Amino acid sequence: MARRPRSKKTTASQRPRRLGATRRKVGEGLRRGWGIIRHWPWLRILLVSAAVSILYVAYLDYHVRHQFEGKRWALPAHVYARPLELFPGLVLSQTEFREELRLLGYRLNYQPIEPGSFSAQGDQVFLTTRPFTFWDGAEPMRHLKLVFQSNRINEIIDTETGTVVNLLRMDPVFIGGIYPRHHEDRILIKLDEAPPLLLTALLVMEDRNFPDHFGVDPKAIARALLANLRAGSTVQGGSTLTQQLVKNFFLDNRRTLWRKLKEAIMAILLEAHYSKNEILEAYLNEVYLGQDGSRAIHGFGLASRFYFDKPIQQLNTAEVATLVALVRGPTYYSPHRFPKRLLDRRNLVLQTLVEQGFLDAALANQVKQAALGISPNTPGILTHYPAFVDLVRRQLRQDYREEDLTSEGLRIFTSLDPLVQQRTETSLRQISELDKRYHQNGALEGAAVVTNVTTGEVQAMVGGRDIRFAGFNRALDAVRPVGSLLKPFIYLTALQQPDKYNWLSHIEDTSISIKAQHGEVWTPKNYDLQEHGDVTFITALSHSYNLAAVRLGMTLGFEPIEGNLKRLGFQRDIPSYPSTLLGAAEMSPFEVAQMYETLASGGFQTPLRAIREVLTVNGKPLQRFPIRVQQTLEAEPIQVLNSGLMQVVQQGTGSRLMNMLPAGLLVAGKTGTTDDLRDSWFAGYSADHAAVVWLGRDDNQPTGLTGASGALPVWGELFAGLPTQSLQLVGDDKVEYHWVLPDGRPSHDGCKGAMQLGFLHGTAPVGQEVCETRSP
Amino acid sequence: MQFLRLVLLGLVIAGLVSCASVSNNGPGSEGYSVGESVIPGTVIKPPDETSPPVRLLLAQARQASQDGQLSSAESYLERALRIEPRNAVLWNYIAKTYLYQARYSQAAGMASKSNSLAPADKVLQADNWRIIAQARAQSGDSAGARLAERRAAEYSSP
Known part of the structure; x- marks a missing residue:
């Protein structure tokens, strides 16, 4: 290989001299710099403080990023029920279908044009499905009309094209997450899973400049300062959502100036590293919204379950406003201790939404009449189907490591049929009655498993x-x-x-x-x-x-x-x-x-x-x-x-x-x-x-x-x-079915006591058929 | 230079080995299309009463299999099976996707199930017994394979 010629030739004697000259120059510069610092001691202090500040900011940067990444990447596996396949002829009543829509969180709308909305007129249901990606491909959003007749789907029409649809797969009901042990008090949601009104109300009430500020909002701070000065006490906060997020990360409620400054720096650092959407999503999952004994309720996903016993997608306007009202202080506005306070703040949220043009005034007035509707049930559950999700977790553990299940955000498609599950649950409610009738003092327990005969699912x-x-x-x-x-x-x-x-x-x-x-x-x-x-x-x-x-x-x-x-x-x-x-x-x-x-x-x-x-x-x-x-x-x-x-x-x-x-x-x-x-x-x-x-x-x-x-x-x-098919006794070349009496004499259909039993060819009883009494 | 050559040689061998393991997924997996019989050139048709949604899924399964996406084809066929669990032909189709993915024992299981659902369908019975024969042969059970071949021949004879 030919060597590249040197552009400039340097001789051995020249090189040390040049280096020596550079060293001399640097030395002179340093000496002069130290001289300046010696003569102006304040500059020395300034430089040292700057160095310390940079180190401190770097430390804060590491700290806040570590927190943020830790929260962001621990995505639990999402578990879904079976998707409902719709086709003409399917045995499914409109009531059952609407139950499926309720579980999916589809909203009843006069004009169902948004994905996840529907309307019903007589035996027809109009809906716009949500797009969803499955194993064998993506199911697009579709505008549809379903016609029901005698507990069956009679027809499915694509209302955009006017064509008949032979098969359609709905998006599947989300049934729970698989959470790591130390994180079992979270229901993580993605930004696009949050109801749009929740995001709007949150920004309107907490941080109107969120899309534009850099983590700190000087105007909001000035406004709050003025309001507080006028009132003589703290009546308004100037924290941005980013600052609130930082505050939630470190769970420190002391109101010192130093802590506020620290939060502000961290907020700016967060904004420098992450997008607004990432920050908002983290906020949704991190914000403190209440207390259940010793357990803190963090995030809107869990709060929705905790207070209203339903997934966040199913919250109505009043419930969304209640959760946003809680952000300002879950203790001060505790639904159990101070329901009136919370109700007033919820209505303030609704009123503000009207004033800002995000909510119809008539609708808001109607919604304001609603009670808080806090669920009296044992709150805070992670899934409605704990037994089934337990089975899923056990079957997954045979193939996956626990940490993959709880952090990789895997999407698990299961065979749970929510409609069959609901029937099973309803039937098992008989336990309470049996318990009373048989004097079991609440100790009677029960369990059930339902499988699909064909698939073993x-x-x-x-x-x-x-x-x-x-x-x-x-x-x-x-x-x-x-x-x-x-x-x-x-x-x-x-x-x-x-x-x-x-x-x-x-x-x-x-x-x-x-x-x-x-x-x-x-x-x-x-x-x-x-x-x-x-x-x-x-x-x-x-x-x-x-x-x-x-x-x-x-x-x-x-x-x-x-x-x-x-x-x-x-x-x-x-x-x-x-x-x-x-x-x-x-x-x-x-x-x-x-x-x-x-x-x-x-x-x-x-x-x-x-x-x-x-x-x-x-x-x-x-x-x-x-x-x-x-x-x-x-x-x-x-x-x-x-x-x-x-x-x-x-x-x-x-x-x-x-x-x-x-x-x-x-x-x-x-x-x-x-x-x-x-x-x-x-x-x-x-x-x-x-x-x-x-x-x-x-x-x-x-x-x-x-x-x-x-x-x-x-x-x-x-x-x-259950929509289920009868067993059929169809004979073939090996097994034949015969009507017999319990004592073994041959008989025929319609005779009292006669039963149809299977026999291997050549083993059935022979003789005169007996029919002493016809069955009524 | 000698070292480089060795590395290159290693890479080529590794490539060949990986290619071999990809293409070796069962008898005749190349160009397999859902609906084909085990005998090349013949077709197992779904029964006339097969419903439109199942036919739609079969078309998608066929397309997926022609694209070499057997696991997608399988998924379409399972969906069809949930709609028509007693359609024996669907079990036969799944049996073949298993066979062509070298999942022999599962292929034989599905073929037996298909047989149990359509005792009178000679063409289907013969095809299922051929699947069982191939599955057994590939798993080293040559006596069992011969037995299954004989059963297939019984059903094939006019």
Whole structure:
């Protein structure tokens, strides 16, 4: 490589001389400078102070940026419900749709042209959707007309183009965030999630020059100073929002001049580093808005939940004004201690908005009449669905680190169906009534899990009687004896041997004593303490006879039954005692839901899942949790078993359901009751949904409830309101369905006592059909 | 210079390895389009009663698969499945997207499910058994694969 020629040649003798000359010059300059400082000592003081000030400002700069970044980047994962897919023909009433809109925070407007607004006229709903980015692409904003007819969507029209819409995906309901432990008292919101009126009112009341000042507003300070001088005390503040934000960062309420100066410097520094939008967003999430015992309420997101028990997007004008009123002093304007003061200030906010031209005077006058409307409920909850979000968090922890979940702003798309969840919650409210009727003194608890049979997705989950309380999640963690819920699996094990057994096989329902471990003798009893003698399998199952089930279980052996439990999706080992057969085995409602889900889907095991997709904070696809299906049990014996479980509901221990469900809705299920009536269970399914309900007490004391008197009515109320399809008995080349009488004689449809049961080809009873009495 | 050459060689090898792992995602993943049978050139059609929203999602799934976006295709198909859970063809389509992404055991599971929903549809049964056969073969279960091939042949015979 050729070397570049030097532009100027320097010889070795020249270089030291030149350097020496420079050094001499610098030395002379310094000496002269020191001389000046020696002669003018004040300059020395000035320079030292300047250096100290620069260092101090640098220190403040580091400090305030550190605070700001710390708050800004800790973005919790956002958890969303399933998006509602709308299409002509969908079973969805207008009431249900409007409930979905309410949960989404869509506003009722005469002219719904803004995204997130709607109006309704008779059987039509006009709306403008919000744009949203999903895993498989973005859904744009659309102006639509929906026509409802007999609890269905009849037509969807794009009102801009006049064209028919065949499919449309709404934005999903936000159901909560996943917060780090030390930050669990925040609901972070983004600037664009805040209602526009909130931002307007905040600026109008607190900092009108916010868009233009540099962190400090000298005019506002002068104005405040004048007002305070006139009044003789502090009546007005001159702090900008940026200064208030700094004040909130350091939680120091001393009103010293030095602190004010420090705040002002930090405010200017913040403005130098960050945009107005970033500062405003931080302010929204940081501002102190009240106290809940020892917990400080920071940010409008949490305050909205704390005071009004709803997400910020759903606040009305009066509520927005109340929160803005609180900014000036949550203690002085405490809604609980000084409601009148707060009401006056809220109305002042409304009046100021009118004066500044941001609010219609007539509307403001109307709004001013409204009460404060502070929620009396246990306030400050982070999610309306704590049990479900708990499940989401647990399933995510298998793939993500805790700190990623709480700081990366991941967007988690789940399978929660808010409408199904709402039905589940409403049904479980029966607990209060049952508690009273059975004198449980408020100790009766309950839990429920609802799944989609096809996909294994969890659509709803309730973890306790206090539905909004994020405490003990009984749906996942209450591991209790399951009673007769295991009986179907004993009969399944028999039905898997079609050459030996079918529904009409006989078994003795007579007393039995079994030597258990340690030489103890176990003598099970029937619930009615009777023996029923020689009975068919179907009679024994539908009436849940214990003695018959134990005898059959002992004949079949424990191992094949346990093998079936594993194939149904139960993952733990269970003790191989004879009493296990009668449900001494302990399981959680979630575990039971997994097993009944496998029954419902015909022997195909689908691991229950709550998460569909995970996107990054910017909406980029990160991970999908696809449907997984594995055939773990031969389909035909399951089909046969299902026909028996339908009989449990039609003629057996579950027959109370027949009065609760809509006529013609066929479901299958099983009651479960444990010793001394400590646990009340019902597990069952339709063609679309499977659900498990458990009722009991945390202290494991008797409740007085059987499966049929406790969990069953809850389950029944739930399914009575679900848009769900009937189970159908369609024969094929392997399984056929026949009408029989309980004693095994062939019969036909419409005969009293006749039931339709599944048989493997060639195993059905033959002979003359009997019909002694027609059923009414 | 020798060092530079070594680094370059390393980079080339790394590139080749990564290319290989990208393209090796199942039998015939190149140009797979949702709706195609496992047998090249033949198509599994959705049943006539398939609803307009599902047809729309199928078109989107097909487009995504042609663009090589199998995970998007999967997402469209799952949405379709939630609308028509008992449409056996949808399960068959998903089974194939799994197969072409080398998720063999899941592919076989979905194909079995599809079979359970349409016991009388011979064309679909044959295609599902072929998916199961390929999935088994790719997972090293050659005996199981032969068995599945035989089942496929049974359904294919007139």
